[in-house]
Amino acid sequence: MSHTDDGEPLLAVDNLRTVFHSEREEIRAVDGVSFDIERGETLGIVGESGSGKSVTARSIMGLVDSPGEIREESSIRLDGRELTTLSEKQYRSVRGGDIAMVFQDPLSSLNPVYTVGNQIIEALELHRGMEGTEAKSEAIELLRAVGIPDAARRVDEFPHEFSGGMRQRAVIAMALACDPDLLICDEPTTALDVTIQAQILDLLQEIQTERDIGIMFITHDMGVIAEVADRVAVMYAGEVVEKAPVEELFANPHHPYTQGLLQSIPGRNPSTDRLPTIEGDVPTPHESASYCRFVSRCPKGFDECERVHPAHVEVGESADHTAACLLYPEDMPTDDTVTHHEENADQTGAEASEALSADDWPAERRKAGEDTGPTGSEDSDARADGGHSHSAGDTGGQLEGGDTDE
Amino acid sequence: MSRFTYLFKRVALSIPVIIFGTTVTFAIIRLGPLSPAAAILGPQGDARAIRQIEKRLGLNDPLWEQYFDFMSNLFLFDLGQSWVINSGTPAIDLIISYAPRTIWLGFWAVLIALGIGIPLGFYAGLNPNTFSDYFASFGGIVWRAMPNFWLAVILVTVLSQSEQLFGFSWTSFIVETNVVTSPNLAVLKNPTRLLTDPGQAWTNLAKATKQILPPALVLGSASMGTEMRIGRTAVLETINSKYVETAKAKGVSPRVLVWKHIFRNALIPLVPVITAEAFILIGGSVLVETVFSINGIGLLFFRAAEQGDLPLVGTLMYLFILLIVGLNIVQDFAYTIIDPRVGYDG
Numbered sequence: 001m002s003h004t005d006d007g008e009p010l011l012a013v014d015n016l017r018t019v020f021h022s023e024r025e026e027i028r029a030v031d032g033v034s035f036d037i038e039r040g041e042t043l044g045i046v047g048e049s050g051s052g053k054s055v056t057a058r059s060i061m062g063l064v065d066s067p068g069e070i071r072e073e074s075s076i077r078l079d080g081r082e083l084t085t086l087s088e089k090q091y092r093s094v095r096g097g098d099i100a101m102v103f104q105d106p107l108s109s110l111n112p113v114y115t116v117g118n119q120i121i122e123a124l125e126l127h128r129g130m131e132g133t134e135a136k137s138e139a140i141e142l143l144r145a146v147g148i149p150d151a152a153r154r155v156d157e158f159p160h161e162f163s164g165g166m167r168q169r170a171v172i173a174m175a176l177a178c179d180p181d182l183l184i185c186d187e188p189t190t191a192l193d194v195t196i197q198a199q200i201l202d203l204l205q206e207i208q209t210e211r212d213i214g215i216m217f218i219t220h221d222m223g224v225i226a227e228v229a230d231r232v233a234v235m236y237a238g239e240v241v242e243k244a245p246v247e248e249l250f251a252n253p254h255h256p257y258t259q260g261l262l263q264s265i266p267g268r269n270p271s272t273d274r275l276p277t278i279e280g281d282v283p284t285p286h287e288s289a290s291y292c293r294f295v296s297r298c299p300k301g302f303d304e305c306e307r308v309h310p311a312h313v314e315v316g317e318s319a320d321h322t323a324a325c326l327l328y329p330e331d332m333p334t335d336d337t338v339t340h341h342e343e344n345a346d347q348t349g350a351e352a353s354e355a356l357s358a359d360d361w362p363a364e365r366r367k368a369g370e371d372t373g374p375t376g377s378e379d380s381d382a383r384a385d386g387g388h389s390h391s392a393g394d395t396g397g398q399l400e401g402g403d404t405d406e
Numbered sequence: 407m408s409r410f411t412y413l414f415k416r417v418a419l420s421i422p423v424i425i426f427g428t429t430v431t432f433a434i435i436r437l438g439p440l441s442p443a444a445a446i447l448g449p450q451g452d453a454r455a456i457r458q459i460e461k462r463l464g465l466n467d468p469l470w471e472q473y474f475d476f477m478s479n480l481f482l483f484d485l486g487q488s489w490v491i492n493s494g495t496p497a498i499d500l501i502i503s504y505a506p507r508t509i510w511l512g513f514w515a516v517l518i519a520l521g522i523g524i525p526l527g528f529y530a531g532l533n534p535n536t537f538s539d540y541f542a543s544f545g546g547i548v549w550r551a552m553p554n555f556w557l558a559v560i561l562v563t564v565l566s567q568s569e570q571l572f573g574f575s576w577t578s579f580i581v582e583t584n585v586v587t588s589p590n591l592a593v594l595k596n597p598t599r600l601l602t603d604p605g606q607a608w609t610n611l612a613k614a615t616k617q618i619l620p621p622a623l624v625l626g627s628a629s630m631g632t633e634m635r636i637g638r639t640a641v642l643e644t645i646n647s648k649y650v651e652t653a654k655a656k657g658v659s660p661r662v663l664v665w666k667h668i669f670r671n672a673l674i675p676l677v678p679v680i681t682a683e684a685f686i687l688i689g690g691s692v693l694v695e696t697v698f699s700i701n702g703i704g705l706l707f708f709r710a711a712e713q714g715d716l717p718l719v720g721t722l723m724y725l726f727i728l729l730i731v732g733l734n735i736v737q738d739f740a741y742t743i744i745d746p747r748v749g750y751d752g
């Protein structure tokens with residue numbers, strides 16, 4: 001992880017809000033998301049479909065079209081340069097030039113009527129001013145670099161003549177054509193079988209070390225995350241609910257949602273014969289958060305979760321491990337944690353997590369917290385007969401307008 | 407499979423189609439209630455004269471023999487002479503003298519349909535759910551819904567009375583023409599006159615074009631509506647496809663996105679619509695030529711069929727069938743050019 005000269009991370013997303021306007025209401029697909037990506041680092045973004053991860057990617061690419069809109073308070077900075085205020089024309093040179101994207105489905109992300117070479121050359125012409133034979137030999141070079149055998153011949157073939165894995169390699173070659181600083185991969189291996197998937201993941205890692213690029217890797221597959229990510233952001237209903245370095249997250253998950261996700265990985269729970277799943281769907285938020293979005297599905301939820309929106313607090317060992325849940329900070333009694341979160345309700349993401357570290361709290365209150373003991377279990381009963389919050393209970397599931405997960 | 411063997415296979419496979427089509431034509435004419443002999447003589451012909459003519463035309467020979475003669479002559483392109491319409495003239499000569507006006511009509515009908523239908527459909531698809539989209543889509547449906555014959559009659563009526571109706575005279579617009587008449591195509595047979603005698607020749611060309619536009623509009627109307635609708639859907643589908651998003655993510659400008667990535671893909675579903683248009687033209691020309699009194703193939707075919715002029719009808723049907731079969735082959739080749747996924751193996 002190396003900082004750029006001015007100390008700015010490669011990509012800094014701050015309080016990103018992307019909403020979609022439908023006739024009746026607005027859908028908050030991404031609601032106050034903040035994270036950073038450094039050069040040479042892979043940030044895994046994990047969540048179910050409808051959690052807003054794909055919309056986050058499209059927001060960074062500047063590909064949110066009407067009726068979608070990135071709210072003004074959002075900030076996306078690449079190498080210190082604010083992207084949200086760029087004109088469409090300026091954004092086009094960023095797109096594909098500084099940030100490249102690899103989409104989920106290699107079968108359909110290449111235009112069927114043009115040769116693979118043609119589509120790589122198009123990117124070279126656009127961003128590196130290459131033409132003719134120079135562009136063509138560079139295209140062949142790129143195909144070779146992503147491990148396509150006989151590249152000189154295959155450059156003139158059409159996408160349908162490539163196998164699925166080869167196609168995804170070609171898409172990656174196309175993404176690399178313009179020497180991006182940041183590569184966004186939106187479920188790039190989901191449509192591929194396991195061996196090919198492993199090869200593509202290796203390839204991405206190789207490319208990253210070679211070119212020192214930052215990668216944002218979106219997936220719903222915890223297994224893939226474990227393999228590729230350095231740090232992980234877990235998304236739920238448009239918010240990041242937990243952020244941590246990858247080993248820390250797997251060893252010590254704090255947010256009930258993350259815990260649920262990890263439990264549902266086959267093989268992690270040998271004692272149970274049935275795989276635990278998280279009941280219900282991701283809600284579709286319409287109004288600003290005044291409660292925990294996860295409350296309708298949370299096994300540990302309690303009354304307060306319905307009226308207080310949790311802010312990020314530091315949890316666990318590592319300094320950059322934060323979670324947005326009213327149960328934390330751990331060493332505080334529940335009543336106090338709730339007040340903390342309430343006071344910080346207007347803050348989200350990074351600032352909130354800084355503001356809400358357990359160390360800031362007066363020692364005597366922390367002590368009082370120890371007396372009450374750990375929170376959680378006894379409160380979950382109270383939650384069981386509490387009514388569902390009006391909107392979180394409405395399990396709208398997938399986002400209609402914007403999210404293209406699966 | 408190479409391009410050549412593919413072509414050969416397609417031609418071989420179309421032979422049964424041609425045989426079937428011509429057989430049906432023969433059956434309808436010969437087994438139907440039509441009597442060519444009566445048609446030749448008119449109402450005053452007596453029974454003896456009719457029998458004489460039937461004998462001369464070989465209509466009393468065994469039917470299978472007549473059928474065999476008919477078929478073998480067609481396949482050897484010995485197309486015979488007209489019996490009724492223009493007795494004694496070789497059928498092919500008649501067709502050649504009638505054809506140019508129909509080709510001229512068809513040319514403009516296709517041009518109007520392609521030139522208005524597809525651009526309008528693409529435009530609507532690129533701007534979905536806007537006022538202009540609704541306008542174009544609704545217009546397309548209405549246009550599509552108007553039957554040929556009705557539109558033809560209305561157009562003739564309106565254009566011939568445009569002076570009284572709108573105070574604008576179609577007949578004297580630019581060049582003096584009649585609404586209902588055959589266009590004079592002499593100038594097209596001798597295009598060098600456009601240079602040697604520009605004044606007269608260009609006026610004639612303008613007249614021929616102006617006269618053909620209303621019937622061509624009628625003839626092209628159905629296809630125009632269909633092309634618009636399919637063009638709109640095709641563009642909408644293409645816009646939402648992943649590869650267009652990938653191209654956007656590459657930083658491709660909107661202009662290149664539309665012209666390179668969207669249009670070519672959107673053309674694929676239009677190929678069969680465009681070739682189907684040719685079939686509609688063949689059928690539609692009969693009607694439109696009748697209403698607009700254009701001495702073309704359609705009118706010729708209608709009269710020949712009505713009067714049991716077997717050699718003429720047979721020849722025309724044979725040529726129509728060849729044309730349709732040929733167009734189908736051309737269509738498949740057009741696919742292989744536009745869409746590289748289509749191979750020669752199918």
Ligand code: SF4
Nearest residue numbers: 292298301305325326
């Ligand atoms: S805030 Fe409450 S409902 Fe939300 S995750 Fe924590 S315990 Fe569960």
